[in-house]
Amino acid sequence: MSPLPIVRALDDLRRGLAVWRAEGLRIALVPTMGALHEGHLSLVRLARQKADRVVASIFVNPTQFAPSEDFQAYPRDEAHDAKLLAETGCDLLYAPPTDDVYPEGFATAVTVAGVSAPLEGASRPQHFGGVATVVAKLLIRIAPDVAVFGEKDYQQLLVVRRLVRDLDFPVEIVGAPTVRAGDGLALSSRNAYLSESERAVAGRLNTALRSTAEALLRGDPVDAVEARALACLDKAGFSAVDYLEVRDAESLARLGPGPVDRPARVLAAVRVGKTRLIDNWAV
Amino acid sequence: MSPLPIVRALDDLRRGLAVWRAEGLRIALVPTMGALHEGHLSLVRLARQKADRVVASIFVNPTQFAPSEDFQAYPRDEAHDAKLLAETGCDLLYAPPTDDVYPEGFATAVTVAGVSAPLEGASRPQHFGGVATVVAKLLIRIAPDVAVFGEKDYQQLLVVRRLVRDLDFPVEIVGAPTVRAGDGLALSSRNAYLSESERAVAGRLNTALRSTAEALLRGDPVDAVEARALACLDKAGFSAVDYLEVRDAESLARLGPGPVDRPARVLAAVRVGKTRLIDNWAV
Numbered sequence: 344m345s346p347l348p349i350v351r352a353l354d355d356l357r358r359g360l361a362v363w364r365a366e367g368l369r370i371a372l373v374p375t376m377g378a379l380h381e382g383h384l385s386l387v388r389l390a391r392q393k394a395d396r397v398v399a400s401i402f403v404n405p406t407q408f409a410p411s412e413d414f415q416a417y418p419r420d421e422a423h424d425a426k427l428l429a430e431t432g433c434d435l436l437y438a439p440p441t442d443d444v445y446p447e448g449f450a451t452a453v454t455v456a457g458v459s460a461p462l463e464g465a466s467r468p469q470h471f472g473g474v475a476t477v478v479a480k481l482l483i484r485i486a487p488d489v490a491v492f493g494e495k496d497y498q499q500l501l502v503v504r505r506l507v508r509d510l511d512f513p514v515e516i517v518g519a520p521t522v523r524a525g526d527g528l529a530l531s532s533r534n535a536y537l538s539e540s541e542r543a544v545a546g547r548l549n550t551a552l553r554s555t556a557e558a559l560l561r562g563d564p565v566d567a568v569e570a571r572a573l574a575c576l577d578k579a580g581f582s583a584v585d586y587l588e589v590r591d592a593e594s595l596a597r598l599g600p601g602p603v604d605r606p607a608r609v610l611a612a613v614r615v616g617k618t619r620l621i622d623n624w625a626v
Numbered sequence: 627m628s629p630l631p632i633v634r635a636l637d638d639l640r641r642g643l644a645v646w647r648a649e650g651l652r653i654a655l656v657p658t659m660g661a662l663h664e665g666h667l668s669l670v671r672l673a674r675q676k677a678d679r680v681v682a683s684i685f686v687n688p689t690q691f692a693p694s695e696d697f698q699a700y701p702r703d704e705a706h707d708a709k710l711l712a713e714t715g716c717d718l719l720y721a722p723p724t725d726d727v728y729p730e731g732f733a734t735a736v737t738v739a740g741v742s743a744p745l746e747g748a749s750r751p752q753h754f755g756g757v758a759t760v761v762a763k764l765l766i767r768i769a770p771d772v773a774v775f776g777e778k779d780y781q782q783l784l785v786v787r788r789l790v791r792d793l794d795f796p797v798e799i800v801g802a803p804t805v806r807a808g809d810g811l812a813l814s815s816r817n818a819y820l821s822e823s824e825r826a827v828a829g830r831l832n833t834a835l836r837s838t839a840e841a842l843l844r845g846d847p848v849d850a851v852e853a854r855a856l857a858c859l860d861k862a863g864f865s866a867v868d869y870l871e872v873r874d875a876e877s878l879a880r881l882g883p884g885p886v887d888r889p890a891r892v893l894a895a896v897r898v899g900k901t902r903l904i905d906n907w908a909v
Contacts, residue, residue, distance in 0.1 A: 353794065450740040451758070451792035457733040475734070483766075484794050509734035511636065511767050 347429040349421075349436045353484060356437055360398075360485065368395040372487035372514075374478065377401040378418040378532035379427050382522040386491045387431045389519045393489045399428050400437040400481055402444060407473030418535050437485065444480060453479045455509070458501045458595050462610055463621065466585045471502050478503055482512050490514050495521040495529050497608060497623040501595060521622075523549065529622045536618040545615050547579040551587070552624035555609045559602070559626045565589050566600040576613060585612035585619070589626065630712040632704075632719045636767060639720055643681075643768065651678040655770035655797075657761065660684040661701035661815035662710050665805040669774045670714045672802045676772045682711050683720040683764055685727060690756030701818050720768065727763060736762045738792070741784045741878050745893055746904065749868045754785050761786055765795050773797050778804040778812050780891060780906040784878060804905075806832065812905045819901040828898050830862040835907035838872070838892045842885070842909045848872050849883035859896060868895035868902070872909065 350356045363370055371394035373386045383399075390397045401424060408414035425436055452472055459471035482490065492500045500518050507516050522530045527549030528542075537545055555572045559565065569589060576584045589598055592606035607626040612619060633639045646653055654677035656669045666682075673680040684707060691697035708719055735755055742754035765773065775783045783801045790799050805813045810832030811825075820828055838855045842848065852872060859867045872881055875889035890909040895902060 357796065446791075448740075448788075449792050450742075451736065451738050451789055453734065453736050453793075455734050457731075480794055483796075505731075506734055508729075509732050510736075511763055513640065513766075 345429070347425045347433060347436050349425060349438055351437075351439055351443070353439070353443065356484065359435065363396050369488045370394055370485070371397045372481065372485050372490040373397060373399045373433070374481050374490065374492070375399060375401055375424075376403045376417065376532065377421060377424050378535070379424045380522075380530045380532065380534075382493055382495060382530040384427060384431045385522050386493060386519045387428065387433050389517060390489065390491045391432050393491070393515070393517060394487075396434045397432065398435045398437055398485060398487065399433045400439075400485070402439060402441075402477065402481075404444075404473055404477045405441060406445070406476060407470050409467060409469060412467075413533075413536075416536075418532055444477065452476055453506065453510075455502050455505050458498065458505055461590070461595055461597075462586055462588065463498050463612065466612060471499070474499055475502060475506050478506060479510065479512075482507070482514055487514055489517055491517045491519055493521060494518045494623070495531065496621070497610060498595065501593070526550075527553065529620075531620065533618055533620065537615060541615040541618065544580040545618075545620055548576070548581070548611060548613055548620055548622050549624070551575050551579065552609050552611060552622055555587070555589070556624045556626045559589060559607065559609075562602045564601045565598050565603060572609075572611075576611070581613040581615055583614040585614070587611035587613075592625065628712070630708045630716060630719050632708060632721055634720075634722055634726070636722070636726065639767065642718065646679050652771045653677055653768070654680045655764065655768050655773040656680060656682045656716070657764050657773065657775070658682060658684055658707075659686045659700065659815065660704060660707050661818070662707045663805075663813045663815065663817075665776055665778060665813035667710060667714045668805050669776055669802045670711065670716050672800060673772065673774045674715050676774070676798070676800060677770075679717045680715065681718045681720055681768055681770065682716045683722075683768070685722060685724075685760065685764075687727075687756055687760045688724060689728070689759060690753050692750060692752060695750075696816075696819075699819075701815055727760065735759055736789065736793075738785050738788050741781065741788055744873070744878055744880075745869055745871065746781050746895065749895060754782070757782055758785060758789050761789060762793065762795075765790070765797055770797055772800055774800045774802050776804060777801045777906070778814065779904070780893060781878065784876070809833075810836065812903075814903065816901055816903065820898060824898045824901065827863040828901075828903055831859070831864075831894060831896055831903055831905050832907070834858050834862065834870070835892050835894060835905055838870070839907045839909045842872060842890065842892075845885045847884045848881050848886060855892075855894075859894070864896040864898055866897040868897070870894035870896075875908070 371390035453475040454472045455475050526546030528546045558568045592608045610623040612621045654673035736758040737755045809829030811829045841851045875891045893906040895904045
């Protein structure tokens with residue numbers, strides 16, 4: 344296994360990509376914040392199927408964290424990440440320094456209204472502005488033919504799809520299924536924060552989402568199902584429930600109180616100790 | 627003179643540009659809102675010197691007009707514009723329909739803080755947001771190697787430079803000198819609104835800017851020179867003066883009250899009857 348080339352400077356990145364492009368190769372991007380797990384690696388594998396070359400980026404984007412959040416504590420281990428990426432068939436790691444992405448005087452923001460507003464947008468008001476800006480920058484820097492995002496961050500995937508449509512990026516956005524542990528817990532870099540007892544509680548989030556979806560498919564009304572799921576999460580040992588809601592799968596608009604009549608998604612955010620977890624499930 | 631090819635659909639545009647790009651040709655963009663005059667044509671000529679192919683765009687961008695402004699009345703004559711562009715050596719006119727640029731559900735905004743805030747930004751609060759968003763879209767749609775903007779809209783040029791730097795667009799931004807009538811009036815599509823008597827008054831804007839710059843170069847203090855220029859504009863017959871200010875030429879930051887000690891720019895916006903005119907002059 345030869346070591347993965349790591350590029351930090353934009354000029355070097357563009358020079359490398361230009362060579363591939365001149366050869367007519369199709370380029371995929373897998374944007375990450377590092378601390379890679381099997382979920383990220385599944386994105387890389389999907390990207391490989393969609394393109395001739397796979398670029399992964401690692402950038403812990405400060406602008407999508409609120410001051411109270413875990414930007415400083417966010418796990419970082421580039422050497423280990425690079426090893427995993429090389430083993431998974433990634434061709435290039437792009438890991439720019441923070442002051443290269445946001446140099447002195449940086450003043451531009453990209454915002455997406457609508458799908459950004461509820462749920463994560465309500466819990467983390469600046470979050471999707473930071474995401475949209477850095478994703479726009481990565482798409483302009485790398486100009487990939489395809490970019491792969493995990494369905495784990497379902498609302499983020501919708502924000503990115505809207506951004507790409509609205510700004511006319513010539514890129515195909517691919518959503519990849521969530522990779523889960525045996526008890527259903529969605530893999531997340533933040534799972535590393537969980538103690539053993541917290542880890543046991545965490546798995547119940549997915550159980551609640553799954554039973555919510557099953558109840559909706561049986562025809563139970565949205566409002567009753569949501570209330571039942573919230574009660575269930577309350578009893579499950581979570582320290583807080585930010586939200587659990589059934590929403591339109593495309594627009595994230597609220598649904599009427601009755602049975603679901605169109606593609607929907609159950610989305611939730613909870614806290615276990617100090618760790619915030621999100622997950623979602625298709626209906 | 628063969629007629630200028632006019633492209634309206636994004637797919638057609640990208641197909642055409644891909645052919646040029648495959649031939650290794652350098653592509654310049656001259657973004658306009660139509661109602662072309664000698665000022666625009668000078669941008670096309672400059673673009674020709676900088677690239678192998680020149681694309682002009684005509685798009686009267688609704689999002690950079692406030693509801694009270696002249697979006698509906700803004701002069702439109704595409705056939706005449708296309709004739710002028712063909713005679714000036716433009717290779718392609720890109721004229722997308724409004725609902726192609728902003729389709730149903732459009733929800734993304736690009737904003738530039740800092741240089742967008744004062745002057746035009748204070749007079750027209752949504753203006754530069756609309757400009758930044760549409761310029762970002764044009765740069766993503768066309769992906770030119772170089773784009774030419776007039777110094778007539780000096781603050782806009784600074785906003786575009788900041789946008790391009792911040793979002794990492796691989797494009798060279800060229801500012802082109804303002805083209806003026808014999809009495810110094812900067813050419814503008816909005817000059818068409820002026821009556822004969824208003825036209826006579828309009829020329830005095832540039833006179834005031836020029837004497838302001840001369841006084842500053844003589845070492846007169848900024849505050850006194852600004853006050854004198856405002857008094858002069860008041861007496862010149864303008865119906866209103868939105869602003870006349872001496873600012874840092876790069877950041878548009880306010881200068882101290884004393885003599886200028888760095889590159890500066892005098893910028894002004896006035897009204898003649900119902901017509902709003904802007905101009906600026908280097909110090």
